[in-house]
Amino acid sequence: MAQENAFDEAVVSEPPFEVVIHTAKTQADWCPITVDQANESPANAYRASKTFAERAAWDFVEKEKPHFDLSVINPPLVLGPIAHNLASLSALNTSNQRIRDLITGAAKDRCPPTGNYLYVDVRDLALAHVLAIEKVEAGGKRFFTVSSHFSNKEIAQIIDHEFPEFRSRLPTGEALVPGDYPADGVYGFDSSRAREILGLEFRPLKESIVDAVNSLLAVEPEIHQS
Template identity: 50%
Template sequence: MSRVLLTGGSGFIAAHVLDILLQRGHRVVTTVRSQEKADKIKQAHSSYGKDKLDFAIVEDIAKEGAFDKAVISDPPFDAVIHTASPFHFNVTDVQKELLDPAVIGTTGILKSIKKSAPTVKRVVITSSFASIVNPFKGNWPEHTYSEADWNPITQTQAVENPANGYRASKTFAERAAWDFVEKEKPNFSVSTMCPPLVLGPIVHYLNSLDALNTSNQRVRDLMLGKGKEEIAPTGTYLWVDVRDLAESHVAAIEREAAANKRFFVTAGYFSNKEIAQVIEKRYPQYKDALPTASTPGGDYPPEGVYKYDNKRTSEVLGIKWRSLEESIADTVKSLQAVGA
């Protein structure tokens, strides 16, 4: 089994990646921003000794050389899964708070691996549908998105607002990774994962309802009655369950065929209205808080939406997609565990 460096170990996606790595017998070192986070993760996985699960503290991924020490290990690493990235919209300086950390964090870890971890053969990077989608085309029903698509956002557009900045940060960081591979010709392969909205159960020991990942906030809000008068617009109509996404990351270090490929990791369509319907069906106790059949909003647009092609992920990584109903039911259960 491989020895794996997992960055951003306390994140929503990384926590599930960690579970799968440990279940499959991989030995993991995960980076966290603080000792307190390391202690929480360690406590939750107390049956694993230091040889199976260890930690490296990287306080700021956007610092030059941030990962230089973390990539050095005895025994040495075989693979790196890089999930750490900034994601929030409450920014005042898009360049400094979104673009730089994403790009420097991604190229920084690749440089550190090339310089100091010659045994690493596989690197998997969490990117996003944000680096595939063309935000200027709207719902674009005649188009089918796949790994061949790139968000055409420019540097000028990127700094106009935080929403553009977030999409651009994902696009620029992923492009920088592929540029690095092309120019530097490292002795490791790169695979990138491009998920749209990520739903699914939270890992309770890392979460409170206030610190919820952005995607799952819509589930919490519906449970709390915030869609009673009007359901919020869905926004992105594609989703994936966090466990299927985590499985994709791990499959990419285990399967030769995943090397140097980009993966569009999506289970298909959803709407906020459908999420509300699943909650009502599986958890009737929330009926009074939820919207009714006649509540406006949260549905698909009448003109339809873009199509998607997720064949590569299904075939190369062997992913069997969870249903929206299973995902939302498990999400609600996990939110109840932290007080919803």
């Protein structure tokens, strides 16, 4: 997708299509910023690449004035069940690796730090894309699709309550501390536009985690015996 003219044939259709949902982008090849320029942090370079990509889209609309609307869906960390084909949990996406490590015991001695304390369920995120298509008033707007705050400690506690068979593998006591919220609190968020214009009703964390665990067990049922 980073190659010149990569989308020439992809956007040719007869009869013409009405909608394009673009949910992927390159990072290293596209981003005009090096890791050294981003405080020597690959995470910062990744965030910068996403920012530049969105700015490029808005700049295109402003300059070219195409005969279509642009809507942008901005999610935080994405949790929830996996639906795509996955040969093994070693190929799991980064967001759900924390859940895998908790149910397999890999995080028993130390709950991983949460990092980003905002989440959205993957199904709510997918629905947001569809609703942005269906609702005329969504044109020309950005939507922050956030369900709520979360911590890895909360995820561990949900698994402990809903899947007692994994209780012996979960971190407890001081081992949970790294996955808790920071003592001085966390940042806020405003997803009111997604709720009011798109009409989204976000899933609670418990539903996201329970369904995610069940989807991981469907890929590797032997986790129950490991």
